[in-house]
Every structure is written in C-alpha cells, then in structure tokens.
Amino acid sequence: MLKRFLAVSMIFVFCVSLLIGCGQNPDVSKQATNPDAAATAAGTQNNSTAEKVTVRMSNWLETEESTKEIFKKLMDDFMAANGNIKVETVGVPFAQYKDQVLIACSSGNPADVIMGNSQMMVAFNGAKSLEPLEKLIKTETISDFYENNLAGTTFDGKVMALPWAPHPNAMFWNKDLFKQAGLDPEKAPATWEEMVAAAAKIAALGKDKDGNQIYGIGYANSKESHAGTVFIGLMYAFGGKFQDESGKITFDSTATKDAMQYLRDLAAKNIMPTGVEQKSVRSLFASGRLGICFDGDMGRGTFRSISGKGAEFDKSMGVAIIPANKTGRSETVYTEHQLGIAAESKNKEAAAALIEYLVGKEAMLNYHKAYGTLSARKSIAALPEMNEDDYMKVFNKQSETASPLPANNPMFDKACLEIIKGVERVTMNNDDIPTVVGDVQKKIEELYK
Incomplete structure (x- = not known):
C-alpha cells in the first residue's frame, strides 16, 4: 500500500x-x-x-x-x-x-x-x-x-x-606537464604509441611541489555507470564491440581482454589513477596533476571553472582527436x-x-x-x-x-555498472582477466534477459 x-x-x-x-x-x-x-x-x-x-x-x-x-x-x-x-x-x-x-x-x-x-x-x-x-x-x-x-x-x-x-569525447593534454616531462607542449600525441609513451614520461615526474602524485593518463574507472561507457569507448579502440548486429552480447572478446590488460598495465606502473570517477579525473587534470584525459566539448568550460583560472587555463590545455589504435581510426563514443x-x-x-x-x-x-x-x-x-x-x-x-553508446536496452545502465565492477577487479584486485571478462559477459546476458 x-x-x-x-x-x-x-x-x-x-x-x-x-x-x-x-x-x-x-x-x-x-x-x-x-x-x-x-x-x-x-x-x-x-x-x-x-x-x-x-x-x-x-x-x-x-x-x-x-x-x-x-x-x-x-x-x-x-x-x-x-x-x-x-x-x-x-x-x-x-x-x-x-x-x-x-x-x-x-x-x-x-x-x-x-x-x-x-x-x-x-x-x-x-x-x-x-x-x-x-x-x-x-x-x-x-x-x-x-x-x-x-x-x-x-x-x-x-x-x-x-x-x-x-x-x-576527445583528448585533452596538459601543456605544462608535457613541458616538464621534456615533451613538446604544443604537439599532441599523433599515435596510440606516442600517447602511451608521453603518459609514462609524465608519470615519471613523480610528485609535484606539494607532494601530490602526478599521473600520465586518466580514465574514469570506478563506481558510476559513466565509467562503464568510458570503457566501451576504449574497447572500441582495441577493435571490440559490445554486441553484434543481431543484438548478441559480444563483450567477451580478445579486444576486451586487451583493453583490460591496457588498464591493468597503466595502473600497475602508477601511470593511471585507480578508483576514480570522472569528476576526480577532471579535478586532477585541472589542478595540473594529470597529463592526458578524455572529455566532451563541455570540457573547456569545466576545466576553466575547476582550475579557478577561467580562460587563463586555456594556455595550459590542448585538445586533439583521440589517436587511432587497433582499428586504424579515431574511436570514441x-x-x-x-x-x-x-x-x-x-x-x-x-x-x-x-x-x-x-x-x-x-x-x-x-x-x-x-x-x-x-x-x-x-x-x-x-x-x-x-x-x-x-x-x-x-x-x-x-x-x-x-x-x-549501445544503449538499445533499458538495462544498459546496469550493464555499464557490471563492466566497471570488472574493471575494478582487474585494476585494483589483480583478478584474472579472462575470468573477469567472462563473468561480466554472463552478468550482462542475465540483465538483458
């Protein structure tokens, strides 16, 4: 009642x-x-x-x-x-x-x-x-x-x-950190390999003058369904698909496992922060502690606001097309x-x-x-x-x-939550990647039934 x-x-x-x-x-x-x-x-x-x-x-x-x-x-x-x-x-x-x-x-x-x-x-x-x-x-x-x-x-x-x-979503880079890492601050990474290499050099800076950790690259990877959509875009870059043309879930694929391994490697080398939502990624970038991140067209206004510098922050920020990876084209959602x-x-x-x-x-x-x-x-x-x-x-x-986004099912949001739980298991608990990907596949299939 x-x-x-x-x-x-x-x-x-x-x-x-x-x-x-x-x-x-x-x-x-x-x-x-x-x-x-x-x-x-x-x-x-x-x-x-x-x-x-x-x-x-x-x-x-x-x-x-x-x-x-x-x-x-x-x-x-x-x-x-x-x-x-x-x-x-x-x-x-x-x-x-x-x-x-x-x-x-x-x-x-x-x-x-x-x-x-x-x-x-x-x-x-x-x-x-x-x-x-x-x-x-x-x-x-x-x-x-x-x-x-x-x-x-x-x-x-x-x-x-x-x-x-x-x-x-496009790629943002912090020009100040690029310069500190010995990279050309006015030149965006043109390939996936260049992007990863630049992120590693920036992370190697260690900590800033206040003792805060500096990271090379950031992806939302915790708690929220939005982080699941971020992983889907990353999965596309490695040549994967969430589902095929008939609607069958195809999350359990070599490309998905490669994308999971990519995030594990970044986390293990302390190049990427773990347990962060998108708002935390934005804060790290705007505060000069993150070299590369991915965000939408509203990013400029967001970073101006969070940094407290307004349009002045534009001098520290570059934006470019996301480099192509396995598919040969710039993949994003x-x-x-x-x-x-x-x-x-x-x-x-x-x-x-x-x-x-x-x-x-x-x-x-x-x-x-x-x-x-x-x-x-x-x-x-x-x-x-x-x-x-x-x-x-x-x-x-x-x-x-x-x-x-492959949001053709009312349970898509919950599917994204299952995806990000899998990412957390891989990056934070070091669970076996094929097992995690298989578990997420089953969870999504159950939700979609």
Missing part, C-alpha cells in the same frame, strides 16, 4: 508541474526566422485568427543555472516565429528526470516533446512512449544528420528521436541530448515543428553561441560560426567518427 501511495503521489506532483511549467514570454518582440522549421499543425502559421495549439516540452535545461536562460530564449524565439503555437515547458531536475517522464507516460499525461539522453531515450522507447518520426519530420532534415548520430536514435529500423547537442515526440501526443505536427526548429540552423547557432553546443547535422556542423576556433574544429571533426 505504501508503494502504491508513493507512486500516486509522484504522479500527482508531476501532473501539477505540467500545469505550472514555464510558458511563453509575452514581452518577446523579436521575430525569428527559421527556414528549417516545419509548418504548424494546420498550416496556420502567423495567422492571428487561428486558434493556438499548445505544445508541452519536458526538459531539465530550465532547472539548471547554466542553461536556463538559453533554453528560455529558444522557446521564446520559436513562439515568436510560430504565432499559433504556444509552448509550455515542464522542468524536471536531471536526477529525477527519467523516472518522472516514465511516470507521466504511464499515467497517460506525457509532454508532447520529450527531451532525453541516450540512456533515457532507450527506456522511453522500451516503454512504447515514443512516436516514429519519419512521417512527422522532413526527410531532408533526417538525412542531414551524421549517420553515426542517427544510429543512436534509431530502434528496430525506425527513427524514434532526433540527435540534439552531441558530446563526443558520444553522449547527447535527444528529442522525441510522445506516442500519446494530441499535437504531433506542432510538436514536430518545435523539434525542427530546435535542431535547425538558427536555434543551434544561438545555442552554440551561448553554450558552445555542437550540432549533429552535417550542414550546420560545417558552418564557420560552429568552427570559430581550433577547439571547436577538433570536436566537430571528432563527431565524424564518434560512435553512439
């Missing part, structure tokens, strides 16, 4: 939030133009005599200090350009977002436009809460996305969401924001118009200017405004070879 009461209470709270979510700004006077936006539901755009269509959009952007202003601007600009569509937003904090959206969908009261990320969207699709988009979104819009990005929103051959704000339409939406065409706008040129340029956001659309990613400096050029280039 208690569980049922709590569930009903959560649904009530979320439904109330749908009614009080942010709406349009009545003071907006700027009329935005957007050639990519779809026509409104009844073709009544800018017809003041037509009845307004209300579209609700769930999101976490308006609940976060860093993104709430740009999100509001995007909504206001859309409504200014689409006079017969009113947008009501439903802001839910990120930590509760996935569960609250699933509750809203199961109660028959979902938002029309559903924001998510790779791990969330697979759960929404698994709950049959999403509408296929091929008949709602323009063909030329869908075909403009990079194939590797679109693969992450395609389930059973149907496009169930559109990529929005991708975050591919990406996370991203995604946009879908609720299967139970009563205003699917108007919802599609909002999504077309958000992934379109005008909105993406504004989002990029405010937050450095990338676009997964080929035509937009190539624009000069999206490549204003070497930093952004690197991430737009890295996007071309970044692979989607």
Whole structure:
C-alpha cells in the first residue's frame, strides 16, 4: 500500500508541474526566422485568427543555472516565429528526470516533446512512449544528420528521436606537464604509441611541489555507470564491440581482454589513477596533476571553472582527436541530448515543428553561441560560426567518427555498472582477466534477459 501511495503521489506532483511549467514570454518582440522549421499543425502559421495549439516540452535545461536562460530564449524565439503555437515547458531536475517522464507516460499525461539522453531515450522507447518520426519530420532534415548520430536514435529500423547537442569525447593534454616531462607542449600525441609513451614520461615526474602524485593518463574507472561507457569507448579502440548486429552480447572478446590488460598495465606502473570517477579525473587534470584525459566539448568550460583560472587555463590545455589504435581510426563514443515526440501526443505536427526548429540552423547557432553546443547535422556542423576556433574544429571533426553508446536496452545502465565492477577487479584486485571478462559477459546476458 505504501508503494502504491508513493507512486500516486509522484504522479500527482508531476501532473501539477505540467500545469505550472514555464510558458511563453509575452514581452518577446523579436521575430525569428527559421527556414528549417516545419509548418504548424494546420498550416496556420502567423495567422492571428487561428486558434493556438499548445505544445508541452519536458526538459531539465530550465532547472539548471547554466542553461536556463538559453533554453528560455529558444522557446521564446520559436513562439515568436510560430504565432499559433504556444509552448509550455515542464522542468524536471536531471536526477529525477527519467523516472518522472516514465511516470507521466504511464499515467497517460506525457509532454508532447520529450527531451532525453541516450540512456533515457532507450527506456522511453522500451516503454512504447515514443512516436516514429519519419512521417512527422522532413526527410531532408533526417538525412542531414551524421549517420553515426542517427544510429543512436534509431530502434528496430525506425527513427524514434532526433540527435540534439552531441558530446563526443576527445583528448585533452596538459601543456605544462608535457613541458616538464621534456615533451613538446604544443604537439599532441599523433599515435596510440606516442600517447602511451608521453603518459609514462609524465608519470615519471613523480610528485609535484606539494607532494601530490602526478599521473600520465586518466580514465574514469570506478563506481558510476559513466565509467562503464568510458570503457566501451576504449574497447572500441582495441577493435571490440559490445554486441553484434543481431543484438548478441559480444563483450567477451580478445579486444576486451586487451583493453583490460591496457588498464591493468597503466595502473600497475602508477601511470593511471585507480578508483576514480570522472569528476576526480577532471579535478586532477585541472589542478595540473594529470597529463592526458578524455572529455566532451563541455570540457573547456569545466576545466576553466575547476582550475579557478577561467580562460587563463586555456594556455595550459590542448585538445586533439583521440589517436587511432587497433582499428586504424579515431574511436570514441558520444553522449547527447535527444528529442522525441510522445506516442500519446494530441499535437504531433506542432510538436514536430518545435523539434525542427530546435535542431535547425538558427536555434543551434544561438545555442552554440551561448553554450558552445555542437550540432549533429552535417550542414550546420560545417558552418564557420560552429568552427570559430581550433577547439571547436577538433570536436566537430571528432563527431565524424564518434560512435553512439549501445544503449538499445533499458538495462544498459546496469550493464555499464557490471563492466566497471570488472574493471575494478582487474585494476585494483589483480583478478584474472579472462575470468573477469567472462563473468561480466554472463552478468550482462542475465540483465538483458
């Protein structure tokens, strides 16, 4: 009875939030133009005599200090350009977002436009809460996305969401530590072998002036599911795959064992810190105690903030494409924001118009200017405004070879936790690698059943 009461209470709270979510700004006077936006539901755009269509959009952007202003601007600009569509937003904090959206969908009261990320969207699709988009979104819009990005929103051959704000991981290096280790601080490692050799030289520095250990290279390798996704990217670099085309789990492979051995060797030689989450890796890099790390396009802003140096930290930081390893190409994974339409939406065409706008040129340029956001659309990613400096050029280039996380099963997050438990066994307990990899394979198969 208690569980049922709590569930009903959560649904009530979320439904109330749908009614009080942010709406349009009545003071907006700027009329935005957007050639990519779809026509409104009844073709009544800018017809003041037509009845307004209300579209609700769930999101976490308006609940976060860093993104709430740009999100509001995007909504206001859309409504200014689409006079017969009113947008009501439903802001839910990120930590509760996935569960609250699933509750809203199961109660028959979902938002029309559903924001998510790779791990969330697979759960929404698994709950049959999403509408296929091929008949709602323009063909030329869908075909403009990079194939590797679109693969992450395609389930059973149907496009169930559109990529929005991708975050591919690239390689960062600390120029100060490179210089101290006798390396060229302005030259990134061009090959996998050069990267490992540079990391070893930096680790050989030992400790800094305050007695803190200096490490050569860092990967998140503990506790959190994100660390599991980091290992998947590393496994790809060694030529492995999480699953084959039929969906069969293929974690137990020579490539996976090679990737595990690689991490064990780094840990054993004290080149890599163990038992660290991504936030710890970032702190080590920003404090000048880590030579090489891997992070998304938001890394620049993150490192500026953590270091306390602001833009001054840019002088100590380089960024480059991740060197190729066994496959001969730069292998990495990406996370991203995604946009879908609720299967139970009563205003699917108007919802599609909002999504077309958000992934379109005008909105993406504004989002990029405010937050450095990338676009997964080929035509937009190539624009000069999206490549204003070497930093952004690197991430737009890295996007071309970044692979989607294999998050096609609602149990993917738990699978990532099993992976990282395996990494901990190898790097911290020195367990037998083939045994560990086999155990993780079995755990994932059990979860996926």
